[in-house]
Amino acid sequence: MRTVVERMAKLSSVVGFSASLSDLVKLEIGTEVVGVETVWDNCQIPEINGQDPQQTADENGQQPYFTALVSIRSLLKFLTSDIVSTTTIASICQAHCVILYVFVGKMHEAGAVLTFYIPSRTDEAAE
Numbered sequence: 001m002r003t004v005v006e007r008m009a010k011l012s013s014v015v016g017f018s019a020s021l022s023d024l025v026k027l028e029i030g031t032e033v034v035g036v037e038t039v040w041d042n043c044q045i046p047e048i049n050g051q052d053p054q055q056t057a058d059e060n061g062q063q064p065y066f067t068a069l070v071s072i073r074s075l076l077k078f079l080t081s082d083i084v085s086t087t088t089i090a091s092i093c094q095a096h097c098v099i100l101y102v103f104v105g106k107m108h109e110a111g112a113v114l115t116f117y118i119p120s121r122t123d124e125a126a127e
Contacts, residue, residue, distance in 0.1 A: 001027070002079040004038050009072045011036065014121050017070050017098050019090060021045060022063035046089060066092040068120040078116045096120050 004027060008015055012029040019025045023045055028037040078100055081088075087103040102114040 001040070002076070002082065005072060005075055005079060008036060009076065013072055014069050015072050015075060016067050017075065017090075017092065017118075018065040018067040019043075019092055020063035020065050024063070024065075025090070026065065066094050068092050068095060068098050068118075069122075070098055070118045071121055074118045078118065081114060081116070084114065093120075 005015065008027065008029050011034060012031055014029070016026070016028045016030075018028070023041060023043045025040045025043050026037060029035070075098075081102045085102050085104050087106075089101045089103075091099040091101075093099070097120050098118045100116040100118070102116070104112040104114065
């Protein structure tokens with residue numbers, strides 16, 4: 001993911017960070033000249049309070065995307081945490097922020113958790 005974000009940083013200062021409960025994560029940028037979208041599938045989704053995340057599909061069976069526009073610089077700072085661990089849980093608060101939890105060690109036996117809070121950017125701040 002880091003390589004993709006580094007390349008997007010050359011085109012825009014803001015990235016749309018999106019995820020659905022159907023194992024998809026999407027990063028996208030859009031400028032007057034170019035639009036770039038990268039999607040990762042088969043992402044693991046942790047079970048929360050015994051609830052199956054697949055049960056939240058709409059009437060067409062589609063999972064909605066939850067999105068926050070974030071600073072690419074802030075996202076790149078988070079992506080340097082891959083030195084510590086690659087086990088991460090991302091929480092997206094629609095249009096407000098992205099909160100990322102990096103587990104040091106195995107997730108169920110984590111010795112520590114690093115928490116990254118990346119606030120959402122407004123349209124005025126994105127320009």
